[in-house]
Amino acid sequence: xxxxxRGAAAIVGVGETTYYKRGQSPDAEFKLALKAILAACEDAGxxxxxxxxxxxxxxxxxxxxxxxxxLGIHDLRFSNMQWGGGGGGGSAAVAxxxxxxxxxxxxxxxxxxxxxxxxxxxxxxxxRSNVVSGGGAFTVPYGLMSPAQSFAMKVQRFMxxxxxxxxxxxxxSLASYHHAQANPRAVMYGRPLDExxxxxxxxIVEPFHLFDCCQENDGAAAMIVVPAERAKDFDHPPVxxxxxxxxxxxxxxxxxxxxxxxxxxNFKTCVPRLYDMAGCGPDDVDVxxxxxxxxxxxxxxxxxxxxxxxxxxxxxxxxxxxLAPHGKLPTNTSGGNLxxxxxxxxxxxxxxxxxxxxxxxNQVDDVDVSMVVSGxxxxxxxxxxYGSEATV
Amino acid sequence: xxAYLNPGLPKPAPAPDGLxxxxxxxxxxxxxxxxxxxxxxxWQWGPEWICHNCHSEDLAFDEVPLTGRIxxxxxxxxxxxxxxxxxxxxxxxLVEFPDHDGARMVGNLxxxxxxxxxxxxxxxxVFEHHRDDEPPHTLVQWMVVDS
Numbered sequence: 001x002x003x004x005x006r007g008a009a010a011i012v013g014v015g016e017t018t019y020y021k022r023g024q025s026p027d028a029e030f031k032l033a034l035k036a037i038l039a040a041c042e043d044a045g046x047x048x049x050x051x052x053x054x055x056x057x058x059x060x061x062x063x064x065x066x067x068x069x070x071l072g073i074h075d076l077r078f079s080n081m082q083w084g085g086g087g088g089g090g091s092a093a094v095a096x097x098x099x100x101x102x103x104x105x106x107x108x109x110x111x112x113x114x115x116x117x118x119x120x121x122x123x124x125x126x127x128r129s130n131v132v133s134g135g136g137a138f139t140v141p142y143g144l145m146s147p148a149q150s151f152a153m154k155v156q157r158f159m160x161x162x163x164x165x166x167x168x169x170x171x172x173s174l175a176s177y178h179h180a181q182a183n184p185r186a187v188m189y190g191r192p193l194d195e196x197x198x199x200x201x202x203x204i205v206e207p208f209h210l211f212d213c214c215q216e217n218d219g220a221a222a223m224i225v226v227p228a229e230r231a232k233d234f235d236h237p238p239v240x241x242x243x244x245x246x247x248x249x250x251x252x253x254x255x256x257x258x259x260x261x262x263x264x265x266n267f268k269t270c271v272p273r274l275y276d277m278a279g280c281g282p283d284d285v286d287v288x289x290x291x292x293x294x295x296x297x298x299x300x301x302x303x304x305x306x307x308x309x310x311x312x313x314x315x316x317x318x319x320x321x322x323l324a325p326h327g328k329l330p331t332n333t334s335g336g337n338l339x340x341x342x343x344x345x346x347x348x349x350x351x352x353x354x355x356x357x358x359x360x361x362n363q364v365d366d367v368d369v370s371m372v373v374s375g376x377x378x379x380x381x382x383x384x385x386y387g388s389e390a391t392v
Numbered sequence: 393x394x395a396y397l398n399p400g401l402p403k404p405a406p407a408p409d410g411l412x413x414x415x416x417x418x419x420x421x422x423x424x425x426x427x428x429x430x431x432x433x434x435w436q437w438g439p440e441w442i443c444h445n446c447h448s449e450d451l452a453f454d455e456v457p458l459t460g461r462i463x464x465x466x467x468x469x470x471x472x473x474x475x476x477x478x479x480x481x482x483x484x485x486l487v488e489f490p491d492h493d494g495a496r497m498v499g500n501l502x503x504x505x506x507x508x509x510x511x512x513x514x515x516x517x518v519f520e521h522h523r524d525d526e527p528p529h530t531l532v533q534w535m536v537v538d539s
Contacts, residue, residue: 126473129402131527135438137404137412139498141531143397144484146472153486157464160511203469203481255438257486258496262463 006277007392009098010231010238013044013224014350019187019341023118025218033062033114034070036220040110044224045235051224053078053109055097057089058344062114078106082246082382086147087291087337087345088375091384094349095244097225107226113346114220123147123216135255148213148294150257151377152205155296158263159207162310166207168317169295170198172331173211173338175322176292180335183361187215188339212295214337221346223353228392239356240392242369243278245270246382253379265300265376270383275306278385280369282306285385287330287355287364289348290373292337297376302329305373305383324362333362345374349384356388393520396500396533397482400475405527412439414453419530422519425453426495437495456492458517459537463488463496465509481505485534487515499534507536514538 015036017027025032041048048071054064055078064079078100082089090113097109117123126145127136139145144153158164177193180186193211201210231238249269252259261268275281282305290298299317302308307329308316316328324330334340334351341347352370354360368388375381406413418425426437431448435456442449464486471477483501488494501509502518515534522529 124472127402128473131405132402133405133407134412136402137407138438140402141397141404141529142484142498142500143401143468143473143476143479143482144466144498148470149466149468149472149484152466153464153484156466157486157511160464203467205469206467251444256496256498257464258437260494 004277005095005098005102005244006242006279007240008102008228009225010228010240011223011353011386012226012231012234012236012238013040013046014353015039015041015043015222016185016347016350017219019185019343020218021187022122022216022218025116025118029114029116029119030062030066032116032218032220033067033112036114036222037067037071037110037112040222040224043236046108046224049073050108051110052076053080053097053100053106055080055093055109055111056113057082057093058085058087058113060113061120062112078109084378084380086293086375086378088378088381089246090291090345090349090374091244091372091382092246092374092380094223094225094241094384095246095382098241098244101225101227109225110222111225111346112220112222113344115343116218117216118218138256148205148208151294151296152208153257154263154377155294155299156207158296158300161263162313164299164313168299168313169207169212170195171317171319171322172292172295172298173198174319176332176336176338178319178323179333179362180339183335183340186335186340187217188335207296208294211338214293214342217341217343219341219343221343221350223346223349236357237389239353240387242280242385242387242391243274244382244384245273245277246380248379248381265297265304266379266381267301267304267373267376267383270381271305274383274385280385284369285371286367286369287324287333288371288373289333289336289352290331291345291348291375292332293375293377301373301376305371325364330362330364333360333364348372352386356386393502393518393533395520395522396502398475398479401473403522403525403527404529411441415439416529418453419519419532424456424458424517424532426456426492427451428454435492435495437497456489459514460487460489460497462509462511462513462515464511465501467505483509485509485515487534497532499532502533502535
């Protein structure tokens with residue numbers, strides 16, 4: 001028995017709500033989830049009552065049983081949550097949905113993520129309690145408490161070890177903002193960024209300027225996953241899941257910043273499994289969507305996914321190399337978390353699908369292999385590779 | 393020493409399950425301790441119920457030297473807590489103990505918050521007592537001794 005997900009499942013529908021700045025959604029979070037799922041079903045040309053599974057991540061608050069009730073689903077077979085915070089589960093949820101339909105646990109699973117930070121709390125703020133205990137007792141009282149602060153420490157060490165300059169981080173930010181200017185869905189559409197504006201922007205925490213940090217947004221995104229044998233029964237050409245893996249390396253979860261291999265995006269053990277399953281290597285990847293919680297995570301992810309050596313970052317990470325359609329590695333072609341929307345990276349998976357459907361606002365030529373990197377620096381992380389009909 | 397950061401951040405308290413109590417007792421007496429496995433000698437931090445190397449439950453809190461090396465650092469500018477709104481920049485350091493299986497601790501680097509920081513510099517622990525706070529506690533800050 002050949003134990004692989006390669007080509008065993010396909011994405012046949014994608015849906016997104018309007019993306020809003022945080023706190024500005026007129027809809028409640030649960031309604032956003034429903035709207036994205038309905039949009040994905042319409043895109044696939046199916047009735048939502050055909051759905052029989054849900055997969056999400058990052059403790060999404062939209063409970064599958066309530067969703068199944070609201071959608072009138074007859075036979076709920078799969079309700080799945082990837083543990084771990086941030087966007088680390090964005091591709092893991094796709095892996096789980098693919099595994100479910102490939103093994104017959106379910107027939108038609110929706111991967112979704114919904115966020116309304118006006119209705120619920122923000123991510124980028126410190127805790128408001130009077131007392132902290134456990135791992136946080138050793139960091140929070142020193143003013144080390146937000147995601148930006150937790151990850152800047154890793155990125156600083158990586159930049160030190162490999163002589164990486166600020167220009168590498170800046171290029172990642174400029175590419176996302178550049179691509180967003182061609183994407184009317186992007187929250188930063190009509191708000192271009194150039195070198196001078198980046199350089200003049202305030203520090204959040206060194207080495208992150210304001211424009212190195214993701215937005216916080218309201219909205220929802222959804223993708224419909226079916227087994228490969230049904231993949232051609234829908235309105236769009238299928239986009240096959242060539243690979244989707246999750247995990248983290250030795251003691252990645254050590255508290256108080258004690259992970260032995262510290263200055264990493266946490267993909268070192270995932271990437272060999274990712275390419276083994278996909279049956280391809282970094283040279284075969286036509287376009288990349290790489291989760292920007294912070295640009296430093298993209299920096300280390302690009303290295304760890306084999307696109308450049310750690311000591312080549314200053315040469316490789318230029319704006320030109322990251323731009324569609326002709327850069328060496330077109331990256332974050334919808335604007336990404338920085339400039340399209342921070343939908344915990346699920347919008348990156350949708351953009352990866354669009355690239356294979358040839359419907360991206362920044363379309364790369366002849367895309368057959370499209371990669372997504374989900375949630376660098378958290379644990380567990382995940383990555384996925386999507387392929388056109390020609391790849392299976 | 394006077395407090396490095398403005399008052400009002402969450403105060404550290406021993407974990408309700410008792411796991412880290414010996415650490416908080418030690419720093420109140422200006423001793424620095426980390427977990428060490430009695431069975432295999434491995435140092436580990438933060439604290440856990442078993443040794444990550446040999447899985448023994450026989451863990452002690454042993455003293456470590458009051459000097460370490462800056463492994464990484466960051467200068468924070470944007471306040472993410474109201475207590476820090478008037479703080480201005482501050483420096484957080486990650487201090488490594490190379491002779492203790494590379495275990496690390498987090499603290500602030502005392503002195504000018506705009507000072508240049510060198511990864512690899514030797515730093516010495518400075519105990520910042522908050523004995524009148526509720527709960528009373530001690531923070532461990534760091535001072536460059538050899539940049």
